[in-house]
Amino acid sequence: MRSFRVTSRYGDYEVVVGRGAWRRLRTLARRGGGHEARPYTSIFVLTERGLWRRWGRQFRTEAGLKNCGVLYVPPGERSKSLAMVEGMAARLLAVRADRRSLLVAFGGGVVGDLGGFLASTYMRGIDLVQAPTTVVAQVDSAIGGKTGVNVGAMKNLVGTFYPPRLVLADPVVLSSLSPRAFRSGLYEIAKHAILAGDRLFRILENEMESLRPENPKSLGRILAAAAKVKVDVVKRDEREARLRFVLNLGHTFGHALEEATAYRRFTHGEAVGWGLLAVLRLANLLGVLAMGEEARMAELVRRIGPLPSIADLNERRIVELLPQDKKTIGGRIHWVIPERVGKVRIMNDIPVKLAAAAFCEVQASSNSTRMGLGAPTRARA
Amino acid sequence: MRSFRVTSRYGDYEVVVGRGAWRRLRTLARRGGGHEARPYTSIFVLTERGLWRRWGRQFRTEAGLKNCGVLYVPPGERSKSLAMVEGMAARLLAVRADRRSLLVAFGGGVVGDLGGFLASTYMRGIDLVQAPTTVVAQVDSAIGGKTGVNVGAMKNLVGTFYPPRLVLADPVVLSSLSPRAFRSGLYEIAKHAILAGDRLFRILENEMESLRPENPKSLGRILAAAAKVKVDVVKRDEREARLRFVLNLGHTFGHALEEATAYRRFTHGEAVGWGLLAVLRLANLLGVLAMGEEARMAELVRRIGPLPSIADLNERRIVELLPQDKKTIGGRIHWVIPERVGKVRIMNDIPVKLAAAAFCEVQASSNSTRMGLGAPTRARA
Numbered sequence: 098m099r100s101f102r103v104t105s106r107y108g109d110y111e112v113v114v115g116r117g118a119w120r121r122l123r124t125l126a127r128r129g130g131g132h133e134a135r136p137y138t139s140i141f142v143l144t145e146r147g148l149w150r151r152w153g154r155q156f157r158t159e160a161g162l163k164n165c166g167v168l169y170v171p172p173g174e175r176s177k178s179l180a181m182v183e184g185m186a187a188r189l190l191a192v193r194a195d196r197r198s199l200l201v202a203f204g205g206g207v208v209g210d211l212g213g214f215l216a217s218t219y220m221r222g223i224d225l226v227q228a229p230t231t232v233v234a235q236v237d238s239a240i241g242g243k244t245g246v247n248v249g250a251m252k253n254l255v256g257t258f259y260p261p262r263l264v265l266a267d268p269v270v271l272s273s274l275s276p277r278a279f280r281s282g283l284y285e286i287a288k289h290a291i292l293a294g295d296r297l298f299r300i301l302e303n304e305m306e307s308l309r310p311e312n313p314k315s316l317g318r319i320l321a322a323a324a325k326v327k328v329d330v331v332k333r334d335e336r337e338a339r340l341r342f343v344l345n346l347g348h349t350f351g352h353a354l355e356e357a358t359a360y361r362r363f364t365h366g367e368a369v370g371w372g373l374l375a376v377l378r379l380a381n382l383l384g385v386l387a388m389g390e391e392a393r394m395a396e397l398v399r400r401i402g403p404l405p406s407i408a409d410l411n412e413r414r415i416v417e418l419l420p421q422d423k424k425t426i427g428g429r430i431h432w433v434i435p436e437r438v439g440k441v442r443i444m445n446d447i448p449v450k451l452a453a454a455a456f457c458e459v460q461a462s463s464n465s466t467r468m469g470l471g472a473p474t475r476a477r478a
Numbered sequence: 479m480r481s482f483r484v485t486s487r488y489g490d491y492e493v494v495v496g497r498g499a500w501r502r503l504r505t506l507a508r509r510g511g512g513h514e515a516r517p518y519t520s521i522f523v524l525t526e527r528g529l530w531r532r533w534g535r536q537f538r539t540e541a542g543l544k545n546c547g548v549l550y551v552p553p554g555e556r557s558k559s560l561a562m563v564e565g566m567a568a569r570l571l572a573v574r575a576d577r578r579s580l581l582v583a584f585g586g587g588v589v590g591d592l593g594g595f596l597a598s599t600y601m602r603g604i605d606l607v608q609a610p611t612t613v614v615a616q617v618d619s620a621i622g623g624k625t626g627v628n629v630g631a632m633k634n635l636v637g638t639f640y641p642p643r644l645v646l647a648d649p650v651v652l653s654s655l656s657p658r659a660f661r662s663g664l665y666e667i668a669k670h671a672i673l674a675g676d677r678l679f680r681i682l683e684n685e686m687e688s689l690r691p692e693n694p695k696s697l698g699r700i701l702a703a704a705a706k707v708k709v710d711v712v713k714r715d716e717r718e719a720r721l722r723f724v725l726n727l728g729h730t731f732g733h734a735l736e737e738a739t740a741y742r743r744f745t746h747g748e749a750v751g752w753g754l755l756a757v758l759r760l761a762n763l764l765g766v767l768a769m770g771e772e773a774r775m776a777e778l779v780r781r782i783g784p785l786p787s788i789a790d791l792n793e794r795r796i797v798e799l800l801p802q803d804k805k806t807i808g809g810r811i812h813w814v815i816p817e818r819v820g821k822v823r824i825m826n827d828i829p830v831k832l833a834a835a836a837f838c839e840v841q842a843s844s845n846s847t848r849m850g851l852g853a854p855t856r857a858r859a
Contacts, residue, residue: 179560186629186636218599218636221624243602248567255567255599257638 099321101328105242105260112240112264112328114321116313119265122160122201122226130199130224130262137199137224140165141189143212144203145172148230151273156203156228160265165201166192170208174360177211177246179255185215199224199262205231206238206365210253213244217259225261231274232282233366235266236289236323237344241331250356266324268317272310281366283308283401286319288347288373289326291394294439297322298397305400343441346433347372350456353418354407362405371407371459373398379455380434383447387437394438408464412453419452480702482709486623486641493621493645493709495702497694500646503541503582503607511580511605511643518580518605522547522570524593525584529611532654537584537609541646546582547573551589555741558592558627560636566596580605580643586612587619587746591634594625598640606642612655613663614747616647617670617704618725622712631737647705649698653691662747664689664782667700669728669754670707672775675820678703679778686781724822727814728753731837734799735788743786752788752840754779760836761815764828768818775819789845793834800833 098115113121129136140162142149146169157165168188170176189198200223202212209227216225229239245256271279283305290298300319301308307315333340351372355363363371377395380386419430429445436442479496494502510517521543523530527550538546549569551557570579581604583593590608597606610620626637652660664686671679681700682689688696714721732753736744744752758776761767800811810826817823 179564182636183560183629187632190629190632190635218638220635221626221637221639245602248564248571251568251571254571254601255563256602257599258602 098317099325101325103240103260103328104332108260110260110262110264112266112324114235114266114268114324115317116267116269117159118267119156119159119228120161121263121265122162122228125226125263126161126199129197135197138195138197139193140199140201141168141192141194142166142201142203143168143170143185143208143215145170145208147172148204148270148273152203152230152270155269160201166194170204170211172207174207174247176207177252179246179248181211182215182218182246185211186219189215189219194219194223196220196223199226201226201228202239203228203230205229205234209234209239210243210245210256213242213259213261214246214256216261217244217257222259225259227261227264229264229266230270232271232279232320233285235268235271235320236282237285237327239264239266240324240327241341252352266320268310268313268320271316274310278364279310280402281364281370284347284366284370284373284398286323287398287401288344288369289323290397291373291435291438292330292343292346292441293322293326297326298438302397305397342431342443343433345431346435346441347376349419349430349432350375350415350452353415354410356418357410357414367404370398370401370404374463375456375459376432377435378459379432379447379452380436382451382455382458383434383444385434385436385442390435390437394435404463406463407460410460412456412460415456416449416453419449479698480706482706484621484641484709485713489641491641491643491645493647493705495616495647495649495705496698497648497650498540499648500537500540500609501542502644502646503543503609506607506644507542507580510578516578519576519578520547520574521545521580521582522549522573522575523582523584524549524551524566524589524596526551526553526589528553529585529651529654533584533611533651536650541582547575551585551592553588555588555628557588558633560627560629562592563596563599563627566592567600570596570600575600575604577601577604580607582607582609583620584609584611586610586615590615590620591624591626591637594623594640594642595627595637597642598625598638603640606640608642608645610645610647611651613652613660613701614666616649616652616701617663618666618708620645620647621705621708622722633733647701649691649694649701652697655691659745660691661783662745662751665728665747665751665754665779667704668779668782669725669750670704671778672754672816672819673711673724673727673822674703674707678707679819683778686778723812723824724814726812727816727822728757730800730811730813731756731796731833734796735791737799738791738795748785751779751782751785755844756837756840757813758816759840760813760828760833761817763832763836763839764815764825766815766817766823771816771818775816785844787844788841791841793837793841796837797830797834800830 098117101112103110142165200216202209216223227239229235242258242260244259245253248254290301304315330341347369351368354368354371377391381391431445432447433441434444479498482493484491523546581597583590597604608620610616623639623641625640626634629635671682685696728750732749735749735752755776758772762772812826813828814822815825
């Protein structure tokens, strides 16, 4: 079990990754949070019904929660809405949650983002613990204090920055994920490895195929290393103005792919997987990639497993959807472009034609290699 | 024109009160906000249609806003909803507001609370300027960074702490308020005077009848002094944990009165007016008021003008509604009890029977004095 401290201008908190992480909640629940450190008047868990059925008893036992209320959120992205926030706030009020109550978000990205927003706004902010239950949530979305809900088709259009009191990531829950859901999270780990540098990248290169819930030791070690990448970025730039932006690596294309398929074909991680392949290609076309680096990084991404096809997608449509990314400031697209393992740069003057070409080439090479069976072979002049 | 600096852990800002305050927006709009101080990509005004028709041109001229988008909110408390936040966020997105846009909330409490919440959550926070246009908003609600919307009957159940870049309170707009709306704000000024101490209180005693929009000089001076009371409290305790709580003086009874009449009979200020009279009576029954102080303070409140009747309200119902105040922590009612001009204490162990008795006595004395024509005469043993 590893533990990292996030220092934030809104307050510090601990990220605990590994088997037994949930036990850390005992201390907080006993001691209480905030400057006053009084015990909480009540504790509520926001979760999904199926997930809680499988893990609720174990979580409550390990976390030492004898009396806690449970609020269920229907699974799926549609739950990330202001209407759901309203419904949950009314529920919290009905069960007499007050300013000294604690909310535990036990679930994946939807529960974490919704629960974070709910905790940050209910009575103008109550204490929050994130207990992420998916790979992406454990190494990425539950860390950093971003919360959000969707408005129409626009993801996270409304949200807050709100640090939790604790992030408790126990890999034991990952064993009930579907293989596809589990794999999806590995794309985000690959992204973190590309950002972090050679050490994590090499470990992943050596252990990719053994990264399975059945190998908790190897898995726990890599989850902790990947979570630390996010922790380090967040510590240095909480509000994303500059450094935190690098975490968008692979997400510019990724978001466009999700939008183009109405969020139905790809999991978020899979879209990021394609996004990484496309932006690596783009970096190659731009001539900023060191020799051999594209192949090395793309191979790691492809080894994660097969990705849903992008063969039928039109590159013009994809490129059209790029500017709708809300990271656009003043109408431009800010790209995170990899230079080599451990180094990226931000560029905002890339011709859209080049982006379209990169997408087409990834499309073509994926068709010819029958999707996911090998790295693209074309080398750069 | 007077200017006060609010230092807040989320960022500092200036509160400008007096004729010409709007001009201060020119500098901000030119220089931009935040650490980077880049000019804004766009500026949007959130307001009400009738108000903007009357003042929009003058505001834009003085504030130097050549190009700005305008978003209209329907008047009334019902606009303080998450559904309205969702609609306005979608509108902002449609007109391409981005993270570097500025939102100006030009209106009373509803526009300020809604606009503040919208700005604090749109793309996880964009810059905000409060341009309050009612007495209460100018001396109280626009200062301090509290935002909020209602959920069901529960006022401000969902909200944030979010400091504006500027608060610009120009008394010129008060001339288009109805006499009743104008007077309602004076109850909050009386509350501030009771909290602040003898100086402001004496000025009010001397000038109450001349406090009219037609006397801008006297009005501006008192608005600034009342706004400063709020500024001083906010500076010392931004999150209301302790000191800020005193601003609830008169609001415990006040909220119950508003609820008991479904927010239809009283303006918020009028409910606070009755709330002040009732809590003064309660303080007297508790024996914590210095001799003669109840009469002195109650007289000031009553001189503001006639209040809608409370003769038909049942004291048991009022007392039942008290605990629903969300300031209740762990089920108790925290009262702000005046001891004398300039001094209050917080008490949480007052028998409800005493609160009921205080309410009945105010009710009775108001009937006998035909409402608002004099102070209650009963002295305390």
